[in-house]
Amino acid sequence: MRVVEVTAYGGPEVLNMARRPEPEAGDVPGKVRVRLKAAGVAVADMRIRAGYYAEELEPLRPPFVLGTDFAGRLLDPAPGPTGTLPAGTRVAGFVPWFTERTGEGTYAEVIRVDPEWLAPIADEVDFTQAASVPLAAATAQQGLGVLDLPAGATLLVTGASGVVGRFAVQFASAAGLEVVAVAHEGDESELKVLGAKHCVTRGEPADVLAQLLALVPDRVDGVFDGALVGDPVLPAAKDGGAFVALAKDRTPAPERDIRVETVFGRPDPAELAAIFQKVADRELITRVADVMPLEEAAEAHRRAEAGRRPGRIVLMI
Numbered sequence: 001m002r003v004v005e006v007t008a009y010g011g012p013e014v015l016n017m018a019r020r021p022e023p024e025a026g027d028v029p030g031k032v033r034v035r036l037k038a039a040g041v042a043v044a045d046m047r048i049r050a051g052y053y054a055e056e057l058e059p060l061r062p063p064f065v066l067g068t069d070f071a072g073r074l075l076d077p078a079p080g081p082t083g084t085l086p087a088g089t090r091v092a093g094f095v096p097w098f099t100e101r102t103g104e105g106t107y108a109e110v111i112r113v114d115p116e117w118l119a120p121i122a123d124e125v126d127f128t129q130a131a132s133v134p135l136a137a138a139t140a141q142q143g144l145g146v147l148d149l150p151a152g153a154t155l156l157v158t159g160a161s162g163v164v165g166r167f168a169v170q171f172a173s174a175a176g177l178e179v180v181a182v183a184h185e186g187d188e189s190e191l192k193v194l195g196a197k198h199c200v201t202r203g204e205p206a207d208v209l210a211q212l213l214a215l216v217p218d219r220v221d222g223v224f225d226g227a228l229v230g231d232p233v234l235p236a237a238k239d240g241g242a243f244v245a246l247a248k249d250r251t252p253a254p255e256r257d258i259r260v261e262t263v264f265g266r267p268d269p270a271e272l273a274a275i276f277q278k279v280a281d282r283e284l285i286t287r288v289a290d291v292m293p294l295e296e297a298a299e300a301h302r303r304a305e306a307g308r309r310p311g312r313i314v315l316m317i
C-alpha cells in the first residue's frame with residue numbers, strides 16, 4: 001500500500017512516498033483495519049515531522065508513517081459506542097500518538113486502529129470534512145470540560161481563527177458561555193456566526209489585553225489558549241479564574257489563584273460520535289482549507305506551515 005513516511009526529522013522534504021505491506025485482519029489483537037479516504041494535516045503532524053517530540057516519542061524513530069486524523073471505511077467489524085459496527089461502516093477518528101508510539105500514522109491507504117479511537121460518521125458528512133474534525137474538536141471539547149465554566153461565564157479563546165479555536169468557540173457558545181474570540185482581522189463576522197459575542201484582533205499580547213479589557217473590564221472567567229500564547233495571555237483571566245493550555249511548554253505558572261491546566265486530546269468514541277452527529281446536523285461547522293492528494297503531503301505541510309490557512313488541509317487517499 002502507499003504511505004507517506006518521515007524519513008528523518010526535518011522540514012517537509014523529509015516526507016516521502018513509500019510502499020509498505022497492507023496490514024492483515026487480526027494481525028494485531030484488538031486492532032481493526034480502516035481503509036482510509038482522507039487524512040487531516042494536523043499541527044501535531046508537522047511538529048512530529050520536525051522532531052519537536054522526538055524525545056517524547058522514543059523509542060520510535062524515523063522512518064515511520066505520519067498522520068493523526070483519519071476518515072474511511074472499516075475493513076473489519078469493530079465494537080462501537082452502541083453495538084458492533086460492521087465492516088464497510090464509514091468512520092473517522094484519530095491516533096493518540098503520544099500513548100501509542102507505533103509510528104503507524106494515517107498518511108496511508110490502510111491503518112490498524114483501536115476501536116476506541118473512532119466513531120461512525122453519517123452519510124451526510126463527506127470524508128474530507130470528517131478528517132478535518134477529530135483531534136481538534138475532541139481537544140476543544142475536552143479543554144472546555146476542564147475549564148468547567150457555568151453558563152453565562154466569560155471565556156477568551158485565542159487562535160479562534162484556527163481549527164481548534166473555531167471548534168472551541170462553537171462548543172463554548174452552545175454551552176451558554178460569553179465568548180471573546182481573538183481572531184484574524186476579517187474573520188469577525190464568521191466567528192460571530194459561530195457564536196463569539198465579541199472579537200478582538202490578534203496581535204501583540206499587550207494589544208489583545210487592552211482590547212479585551214475595553215470589552216470585559218473585570219477580565220474573563222476562563223481562557224482557552226488555542227494559539228499557544230501562554231504566559232502573556234494569563235493576565236486576561238480574573239483572580240480565581242481558569243486557564244487551559246494545549247502544550248506543556250506553553251503552560252503558564254499559576255498566579256492569583258488561577259487554575260491552570262494542560263489538556264491533551266484523547267479519543268473517546270462516544271464523544272467522537274456526538275461530535276460527528278453535530279457535524280451531520282450542521283450544528284458544528286468545520287472548514288476544509290484545501291484537499292490535496294496523498295502524494296502531495298510535503299506540499300501540504302509547506303502550505304500549512306506558511307500559516308493563515310482558513311481551516312484544515314486534508315489529504316485524499
Ligand SMILES: NC(=O)c1ccc[n+]([C@@H]2O[C@H](COP(=O)([O-])OP(=O)(O)OC[C@H]3O[C@@H](n4cnc5c(N)ncnc54)[C@H](OP(=O)(O)O)[C@@H]3O)[C@@H](O)[C@H]2O)c1
Pocket residue numbers: 042043044135136139158159160161162163164165182202203226227228229245246247263264265307308309311
Ligand atoms: N494539546 C492537544 O491535544 C492539541 C490538539 C490539537 C492541537 N493542539 C495545538 O493547538 C494549536 C492550534 O491547533 P490548530 O489545529 O487550531 O492550528 P491552526 O489551525 O494553525 O490554528 C492556530 C491559530 O492560532 C493563530 N495564532 C498563532 N499564533 C498566534 C498568536 N501569537 N496570537 C494569536 N493567534 C495566533 C494562528 O494564526 P496564523 O495562521 O496566522 O499563524 C491560527 O489562526 C497548535 O499549536 C496545536 O499544536 C494541541
